[in-house]
Amino acid sequence: MRILIILPNWLGDAIMATPAIELLAKYYHNPKFTFVGSHVSIEALKHHPLCERAIVDETKKAPNRFLATYKLARELGEFHLAISFRNQLHATLLLRFSKTVTCISRRSWHSMFLLSHTPNIKTNQHLVKQYAKLAMCDVDSWDGEALKLKLYIEPKLFDKPTLGINAGATYGSAKRWYPKRFAEVAREFSDRYDIIIFGGPNEVDVANEIESYLKSFNINNYKNLAGKTDIKELCANIAGCSLFVTNDSGPMHAAAAYQVPTVAIFGPTRHKETSQWMNEKNSLIRHEMECSPCMKRECPLKHHECMKSITSLEVIETIKGMDT
Structure with missing residues (x-):
């Protein structure tokens, strides 16, 4: 057929x-x-x-x-x-x-x-x-089940446990948490994980900013892959991670497809509609605001409190509370 x-x-x-x-x-x-x-x-x-x-x-x-x-x-x-x-x-x-x-x-x-x-x-x-x-709208026998996400790209195998950092979000800046805070999270776990910084071609500047903070923290067990992978390589590398910290983004869903333990940071988007689907080891961090979810590419009120109020310590404590 x-x-x-x-x-x-x-x-x-x-x-x-x-x-x-x-x-x-x-x-x-x-x-x-x-x-x-x-x-x-x-x-x-x-x-x-x-x-x-x-x-x-x-x-x-x-x-x-x-x-x-x-x-x-x-x-x-x-x-x-x-x-x-x-x-x-x-x-x-x-x-x-x-x-x-x-x-x-x-x-x-x-x-x-x-x-x-x-x-x-x-x-x-x-x-x-x-x-x-x-x-399934034309299938009478469908029982309403919704299956897990599925990608057919082989995961990359890393020699050591690896923490993936994804600070980008193609939709717009309102969905992006801050590079320094991502770097602070990576620093906290750099003794347990090698670090990979992910990002698309338009997110190289953000990834480079994270890298500059890691250098200032004297962290050197990292790779910056922003703008250096195609989609297949991106998914394969994410699939091989032991832990993933990300904004609401496409790579977040790739991590869910491979059941990678994930902390997802949400701001202006509808988390009930686009959060990770059926990932058994995921934590979602968001702060309820009167103005959220605004679904805007940039904060219309210019304060970005939905993201600004989420601290690196909150993310660190969330990771420590996960069974990874």
Whole structure:
């Protein structure tokens, strides 16, 4: 059975869609997946053993995106089932143009007129559950189960216990805790763990700031991998960590997929919807504010208290209280 899946754009969202993909693999007979998505989501999920084709959607770069979407759909051909985890017009059109009869997408002004199945899914629940309900909307035998996150990238094996530090958050500065405080946490545990500083190409400055603090603390058992890994290498390195300290971010969900003990620091985002899913060893740190969750890229009130009020000592004590 050929199934077309349009993946979410963000790394974390793509990883949170993996339980839904596993449900499709479980409930449909002999499925073969074609993934379409952003470079990041494709690089993370293309290793699935049932993936027969993975395509980076570059229609946004075309002079005429509608025409480019039509051409991509015609190239892909018809499927037995097509599902979009993106609630976006061009994703809907891609399904429609593929001439697939059974097409699933969250209900919107465009999908409800163009596609066969458009369930109205409530957003006041974890995103994993939302994706699972979307994928299973045409399966009567589904019992409501939501599986664990799953990535098919082999973990890297480190010689010593390793603490991963992830100070970035692609969405915006409001989601980022402070480099000095990350460094203070790393210093506290540097006698027990080697340290890896993670970060994407746009987070090199933040990672370098953490590195400068570690140098000032005379800590030298660290590696700064910010901007130096592709998505596969990023996931493999995170998977090999013994402990992970992170902002709300894509790498946080990668750690959850590998059940890495994690302390996740949340500020302006909806933790009930995007916290780590089914990670048995995770602790979430957040301070309730009248203004939270604001969901803004930058603090609109300019005080950033949701993050500023979280101290390095609080994170250190949380780690010490974990069974790692």
